[in-house]
Amino acid sequence: MPSSNPLPPKENALFKRILKSYEHKQYKNGLKFAKQILTNPKFQEHGETLAMKGLTLNCLGRKDEAYEYVRRGLRNDLRSHVCWHVYGLLQRSDKKYDEAIKCYRNALKWEKDNIQILRDLSLLQIQMRDLEGYRDTRYQLLMLRPTQRASWIGYAMSFHLLEDYKNALNILDTFLDQQQKLSTTVDYEQSELLLYQNLIVQESGDLLQALNHLEVYSPQIVDKLTLKENLAELNLKLEVYNEATQIYEELVQRNPENTLYYKKLIESKRLTKEEDILAFYLKYSEKFPRAMPPKRLPLNYATGVQFKQLVDKYMRKAFSKGVPPLFVDLRSLYKDAEKVRIIEELVLSYVEALKKSNKYSETESTNGPKEPASAILWVYFFLAQHYDYLKQTDKALTYIETAIDHTPTLIELFVAKGRIFKHAGDPAEAYRCLDEAQAMDTADRYINSKCAKYMLRANLIKEAEDICSKFTREGVSAMENLNEMQCMWFQTECALAYQRLEKYGEALKKCHEIDRHFSEIIEDQFDFHTYCMRKMTLRSYVGLLRLEDVLRGHPFYFKAAKCAIEVYLHLFDAPLKDESAEQELNTENLAPSELKKLRNKQRKAKKKAEQESAQAREAQVKRDQHHKSRQQGDVEADAPQLDELIPDKLARVDDPLDQAIKFLQPLQTLARDRIETHLMAFEVYYRKRKVLLMLQSIKRAHKVDPKHPKLHSCLIRFLQVVKENQSTFDPAVSEVITIETKSLLSTKDAKTLNKEFLDNHKNSLKAALEGAIVMYQLEEKSQKEALSLVTDIDNNKFNDVDIEICTDILKSLRNGEIGSCTPSQLDSFVQRCHARYPYAAAFKPPQEAQEPTTDPTQTNHVSDQDCCGN
Structure with a gap:
């Protein structure tokens, strides 16, 4: 690289040796050569040498010194592309991608055709989804290296991601024409490129051209299964049913266990009547007697006697x-x-x-x-x-x-028994069954994990960690190792258990750890930008980019974010007391001997906390070293140090609502089809008194499920806020509220609205609970009527009575959401629930209940179809 401040031949040779040492990861040699240049009084402020010394120091983990040298080098030579490039590499290693992009652009001002800087810039642009900038950078690389395959494909892909299909296809056509002239051999990479080109044609909407393209290039496509599946799908969409039928029959012959092929074959044969579909499956069950789908799928369509015969067999x-x-x-x-x-x-x-x-x-x-x-x-x-x-x-x-x-001795029986108790509302008995199953085969990782999950649902966190330690790395605590392995189902269940135990700092720590896992997964895609282009896995690469764009819509993130938001809302409503101040008040009245015991206890607790903090830091260092050893490349090795997650600090934040919004925002974008997202958004903005954002949340929730009971209570509270603050609103805000609420509400009177809601949902206990809470909030003297709505669960008019809603009612009664209840009223309701659900721990009399680990009304109900398994 030509320098803006060239060195004499001797020093220039040393500088080249610095570059070579850096490329070969011989960092100590690089520092030695840099020292030889910088000890010369004439060159002790040579910018590029200072920058390279800083870059080398960064690779050795001496980040503060690295920044000092690089910035010093840059000040001494602002016109050097080397200094700007190195500064960009440092920013990139700290994941400050926006700053790194600025540095690369400055470097290109002084060396506009530098291939390495352009490549580094393009990687950051695709990582940050600056697609227009990525397209421009790939064009420059194509102009500089028109003979390289990656130059053409990268430029074409930039148009594809921008949904400019025409230009993307023109570039690929030009490149493929050149390839055909250069080589006549067919290989896997050429095949993948053709399939990628076909993907672009399909996404452009020209299905006929996509079909013709596949037919023309089918001899050159090595992946025959994908070829056939695409041909069949395109023929089906183009309504060329005979051809689609023939191909799907070949696919079924190839893999008779694939249920999708049967469904597509029915579609291509245009079978709509149930008797025709049944005859179709019976025919294929005879043709493939060992295949399961043609035996199982007809059960979805058969009825009466025929269903009985088929399901019997x-x-x-x-x-x-x-x-x-x-x-x-x-x-x-x-x-x-x-x-x-x-x-x-x-x-x-x-x-x-x-x-x-x-x-x-x-x-x-x-x-x-x-x-x-x-x-x-x-x-x-x-x-x-x-x-x-x-x-x-x-x-x-x-x-x-x-x-x-x-x-x-059959383990599955004990797992099923545990599941029965879980569904019956007794997590403690459920975990005992799983513990018994686990003891029968301690080498079974599945049963081990299942047992740990049931322990966490019974709030036995330490026991769950001990169970998991059988399959984690020795020398590291199980909790730390599971975090390192990104075991999110365990961390999610831990967070929920801590939430039920009211250990809010610990719950938030787990939620933040899960959030960091998702950030790491997003960062990890960086390695694939060059790899996928080199290996020609282009369709998978596009799929990866699209997955990363919606990553935080995953159920794991949703559960963690929901838990974190609920905890932050609780901490806003009931902030934790300052323990030190409270203890100082208490110590004034203590006897000297008791005070001494208290001080000893505090010292032990402090020492234990310091040890745990030291262990956490040590584990973080080990993880960083492990990550460093895995990295291929230069400064990517040293990731920025993340702040240590201290539970007490997390639970005592000054801005719990702002912290909640950080978890909420990805859900509003990626989980907008779930009403819980908008209900949580309303709760946050209700506390922040952001009226228009409250209205926005209500409208979005109404679009998802207008009949949801929680939405009704949100509407009433919104109306109350509007009524109380009407005079303080800006006229424009008042006008928006008036216009938007007309479409949502038949009347603006809250009592009438609540009465209409209860009349329209007479058969729903969930609706009755929300209506009762609203009724009491609007008029406290109506408490008796409100209680009568929800406590009579034996009334057969409700069709949605279950353990979960009964538990919610009991929690509301205890929290005073429907006014203060007498012990006899609570006991009466608990007895009714116990008679209906005798196994549920939440409703057991004290003498029958097991040793409770928390408030029994906090029992966690999780369905068998949740994202973590049952």
Whole structure:
């Protein structure tokens, strides 16, 4: 690189050796050569040498010195592209991408055709999604290196990401024409490039051209499966049904276990009547007797006698073979009450027949061989899950106990038993079942993880950590190792457990750790920008970029963000007291001996906290070293040090609502189809008294689910805020509120609105709870009427009574949201709930309840279909 301040030959040779040492990661040698130049009085302020010394120091972890030398070098030679480039590399290593881009642009002012600077700039631009800038930079690289494949593909991709499909295709066509002239051999990379070109054509909307393109280049495409799938899909969309049918039949022949192929084949055959679809599946079940989809999928369409025959045959085979997930397989059929009745009748008949004759039917007792002895075990197992799903806990427990008596060594039975107790509202008993299952096979990581999850739901955090330590690295605490491995299901459950235990700082620490995992995943894409272009995995690369753009819409992030927002809202409503000030007040009245004990206790606690903090810092250093060793390249090795997450500091922030908004903003963009996002946004802005943002949240929530009970209470509170502050609003704000609320509300009178809501939702207990809370807030003397709305759960008019809503009502009664309740009123409600849900820990009398770890009304209810498994 030509220098703006050239060195004499001897020093210039030393400078080149600095560059070579840096490239070969021989950093100490680089510092030695830099010292030889800088000790010469004539060159002790040579800018580029100072900059390279700073860059080398950065690679050795001496970041403060590195910045000092680089800035000094830049001050001494502002016209040097080397100094600006090095400064950009330092900023990039600290993840300050915007600043790094500015440095690279300054470097290009003095060396506009420097390939390395342009490449580095393009990487940062695609990382920051500055697509227009990326396009311009890739154009410069193409002009400088027109013979390189990456130059053409990078420029074409920049147009593709900008959705300028025409230019992207023109560039690829030009490049492919050149390639055809240069080489006639077909390879995988050329094949991937053609498939990428076809992807662009499809996204442009010209499906006919995409089909023609595939047909023309099909001999050169190596990935025949993707080729066939694309051809079939395009023919189907273009309504060329005969061709689509032929290709999908070939695909089914190739992989008869792929359910999507069957569905697409039905679509291409234009089968709409249920009897035709059934005949189709029966035909393929004969053609592929060992394939599962043609046996399972017709159960979705069959009814009556035909359904009974098909499901009978399907279940018998599964019970004989011993298929544990049979119920999970059939669970989607339970939306139809008639199918549930048929399945129940069949399975109960199996029990009786197997007991008497070891056959599935008593009429077959003299025909053929008997069923295996394990068949009745799997029937019991199925019935336990069946009745659990129907919320008939007693029957479910009866059958699972019968199964355990039959085979007490089958781990799946104890897992199912734990799940039954979880659904019945008893997390403590559920974890005991899983603990028993885990003890039967301590080498099974799945059962280990499942047991840890159930322990966390029973708020046994230390025990869960101990269980996980069996599969984590030695020498590091399990919690630290799980954080290093980005084990987000564990951290999410930990955060929720800490929230229930009211350890808000610890809960926030876990939420922030999960947030950092997502930041790391976004940072990790940096390595793929050059790799994917070099390896020609272009379709996967585009998919990666699009995934990263919506990454924080993932359920893991949603759960962590929801937990963090709820905690911050609670900390705003009820800030933690200053412990030191409180202790000083208490010590004034203590006897000397008690004061001495207290001081000793405080010293021990402080020492323990310091040890934990030191361990955390040591673990962070180890992680950084591990990350450094994994990195390929130069200054990427030294990531910026993140602030240590101290629970007490997190729980005592000055601006809890602003912290909540940081978690909320990604959800508003990426989880806008979930009403919880907008309800949480309303709660934040309600406390900040941001009227227009409250209105915006209500409108978005109304668009998602206008009948949601929580939305009703938000509307009423919004009206109250507007009513109380009407005189202080700007006229323009008042006009907006008036116009927007007209479409949402039939009347502006809150009482009338609440009455209308209750009248329209007479069958919903959830609606009754929100209506009762609003009724009491509007008029305290209506408490008796409000209580009568929610405490009469035995009334058959409600069709949504479950453990969760009953728990919410009990929590509201205890919190005084419907006014202060007498102990007799609370006891009466608890007794009703206990009679209805005898296993639920939240409603057990004190003498029956296990040792509680927290308020039982805080029990966490998680469905079997949540993102972390059941």
